[in-house]
Amino acid sequence: MRKYNASKRILVTGGAGFLGSHLVDRLLARGDEVVCVDNLFTGTKRNIEHVLDHKHFEFLRHDVTFPLYLEVDEIYNLACPASPIHYQHDPVQTTKTSVHGAINMLGLAKRTRARIFQASTSEVYGDPVVHPQPESYWGNVNTVGIRSCYDEGKRCAETLFFDYYRQHNLDIRVARIFNTYGPRMHPNDGRVVSNFIVQALKGEDITIYGEGQQTRSFCYVDDLIDGIIRFMDLPRGRDGEPGFPGPVNLGNPGEFSIRQLAEKIIALTGSPSKLVFQRLPEDDPIQRQPDIRLAKDKLNWIPSISLDEGLSQTIEYFDKLLAN
Template identity: 80%
Template structure:
């Protein structure tokens, strides 16, 4: 009955968040029915208010650490605080969201025989000892540090996904997301792009932790969501077996230092802000750059197309109303 009209019904947990709301929009634009599930801890109704009157959109306020009983064809599991400020606010709940949330979403997918996508993270690599990071690298993660609730929660969620895949033949897709930015980011989420833009727009000092030589790779949200959908829609095997489950790195392989990012934000905002330097937080990785060879191989030569300068300009315009 779920497919009686041939239109996919897709569940997006964390659908009122930054990435979730962009995914919801793309799915609605292509004709899917979308069930958005969010407890609004870090998500916002502002992000989805434009969809509330849409005939193919439904919002349910729900915490994924509790079971959910619905009928859908596909599940995107994006529910989890993703910035250090938010995930360190309640670290126990962060781990529960990653682990119990994965168990509940996987149980739902198993009952429905539905394909399920896990939004994992480059944080599973920790402070990497190899550069760039490929999916075969097991990581260098502190299991008892202040970031561990997120890092290890996501690592455990990946374990659960692959065990359900092996034990129950569940059709899974696991993507490891590298730093992503764009409109609808929370202005106070503590992530480097939003921090720098808000400080620059307000004429405040730009706070750099460490000496600014640490690197990140910044992917604009539209490119990332394109990768999500290509991966979820990857065809099953000719023998009827599930398609490639991943993990697959999704991110921009062009690397910038944090200082370069700050200088670009100051220039694009024409801000009088100056850079100040503070001690580096514990377990903050020094390098982060994805190897996207597998994404290119499996996702029809997927690669980011939006430059950092172009993406920052779009993001700055969004943040101007919050400054």
């Protein structure tokens, strides 16, 4: 039986994206062989150009809604646009990416007996009526709204993963990822951290939807990648049975209002930007905060990077990006 502390051949779908490229870096750094798959809809080669010549790295331009035939030991399924601007651009394709992509990657894992990770999302909780959100909460999701292509696509993907786990004894790991930020975010992805930083650095008005009292929890990307890898590296159960499948929340439990975030970014950038307020979008959650007790217990994981520290590093990245 393969030992999970040995060098592995690992497939990362969505590997040229924000989270995927950081995961690729971490896996290469520890000596794994990485196959990065991305259709470059929201990912970019800029995120992986520094590893294109790495002897253990391979890039394959491919859409996961079509089958893929490779020999791999592990699969990290991160392929799907994650920002509202991008996933609402082609909502049918977004749902197909989550559902058909999951079916194709699970089929590959079944054939190769690979351990497989699913990047699920806090959006499966919808606009929650339970706060903070534990994994036992089933959510409050609009099935027919403009965000449903992403929310329901990810919920269906979770269903598929757990059905493969029960029906085919597949070794799955499902993580519900909360708001994550850091270098390599797309400057025009419409997410609140990148939006505010870009607007502040340009000296533009900072756009806040609603009154800015809605809350979010922001996890720096390095902390998140650490949690994902800890999860995947958990050993199997007795007699080679699949290990702990999740779902498990991964996010920073620090809770901030959107207005607080904007004010922090203005202070850190020294920007003259002013706050302007617009109508709250449909189905925008009022509160979002992870209960991470399960991650602490099962993964011995807790985020360590403060919001101020993480924002400073992210601002530095965007400052250089906008200067070019």
